[in-house]
Amino acid sequence: xxxxxxxxxxxxxxxxxxDEALPLTRRLGSQFDEADALxxxxxxxxxxxxxxxxxxxxxxALDLFRQLGDRLGQAWALDELGLLHxxxxxxxxxxxxxxxxxxxxxxxxDRSGLAKALNSLGELSLCTSAPGEAARHxxxxxxxxxxxxTPHEEARALEGIGRSLLGRDPAEAAAQLRQALAIYQRIGxxxxxxxxxxxxxxxx
Numbered sequence: 001x002x003x004x005x006x007x008x009x010x011x012x013x014x015x016x017x018x019d020e021a022l023p024l025t026r027r028l029g030s031q032f033d034e035a036d037a038l039x040x041x042x043x044x045x046x047x048x049x050x051x052x053x054x055x056x057x058x059x060x061a062l063d064l065f066r067q068l069g070d071r072l073g074q075a076w077a078l079d080e081l082g083l084l085h086x087x088x089x090x091x092x093x094x095x096x097x098x099x100x101x102x103x104x105x106x107x108x109x110d111r112s113g114l115a116k117a118l119n120s121l122g123e124l125s126l127c128t129s130a131p132g133e134a135a136r137h138x139x140x141x142x143x144x145x146x147x148x149x150t151p152h153e154e155a156r157a158l159e160g161i162g163r164s165l166l167g168r169d170p171a172e173a174a175a176q177l178r179q180a181l182a183i184y185q186r187i188g189x190x191x192x193x194x195x196x197x198x199x200x201x202x203x204x
Contacts, residue, residue, distance in 0.1 A: 011048045015041060032073070035064035039077050046080070051088050058084060072113070075104035079117045086124050094124050115144040115153045122160040131164035138164070152191075155183035159195055166202060174204035 018041035025034040042057030058080045065073035082097035098121045105114040122137035138160030145153040162176030177195050184192035198204075 011044045015044050015048075018044065031064050031068055032070065035061045035068070035070070035073055035077075038064070039073070039080060042077075042084075043080050046084055046087060051084060054084055055081075071104055072108055072110060075101045075108065075110070075113055075117070078104065079113070079120055082117075082120050082124070086120070086127060091124065091128055094127075095121075098124060111144050112148055112150055112153070115141040115148070115150060115157070118144070119153055119156040119160060122157070122164075126160065126163055131167065135161050135164040151183050151187050152189065155180040155187075155191065158183070159191070162195075163198070166198075170202065170204060173202075174199065177204065 018037050021037045022034060022041070025031075025037055038057045038061035042054045042061060045051075045054035045057060058077050062074060062077040062081065065071075065077055078097045078101035082094045082101060085091070085094035085097055098117055101117040102114065102121065105111075105117055118137045118141035122134045122141065125131070125134035125137060138157040141153060142157035142161065145151075145157055158176050158180035162173045162180060165173035165176065177199055181192055181195040181199070184195060
C-alpha cells in the first residue's frame with residue numbers, strides 16, 4: 001500500500017503506511033522487510049524534502065541489506081542515496097552511489113533496476129551541465145524500459161532526453177517531453193506537473 005501511495009504522490013499517506021509497517025517487521029524479526037520498508041519510506045521522505053530523515057532511513061536500509069547479504073536491496077538503497085545526494089547538491093557522492101547501484105544491477109541482471117539507476121545518473125548529468133551524458137544514460141534507460149514495458153522509467157527517460165535537448169533542439173525537446181507527459185498522465189503520477197511546468201517555462 002505504501003508503495004502505491006508513494007508512486008501516486010500521496011506521500012504523507014505513504015509515510016503513515018510505512019510508520020505502521022516498520023514496528024510490525026521488527027516485532028516479527030524480519031530484517032529484510034524492515035530494510036525494504038526503510039528504503040521505500042526514505043524515498044517518500046526525499047520527495048517531501050525531509051532529507052535528513054531520508055538519509056537516515058536509506059543508510060539504515062543499506063546497512064541491513066549488507067548484513068543480510070542482499071545485493072539487490074543494496075542496489076536499490078544506493079540508487080536512492082544517489083538521488084538524495086543529488087537533491088542536496090553533493091554531486092560527487094551522488095555519482096559514486098549511482099555508479100555503485102548500476103554496477104550491482106548489471107551484475108545481478110536486474111534490468112528494471114538498471115533502467116531506474118541509469119535514469120538517476122542521467123538526471124545527475126543534467127545537474128552537472130553534461131547534457132550529452134544525460135542523453136546517453138537516459139537513452140540506455142529508454143531502450144530497457146520499453147523492452148520491459150515499465151512506463152514510469154520510460155517516461156523518466158523521455159523526460160531526461162527532452163531536458164538534455166532544451167538548449168540545442170527545442171522542437172525535439174518538446175516532442176520528447178510531450179511523450180513523457182502523456183505517459184505520466186496515463187499512469188496517474190505527479191511527475192506530469194513537473195513536465196508541464198517545463199513546457200510552459202520554455203514556451204514549448
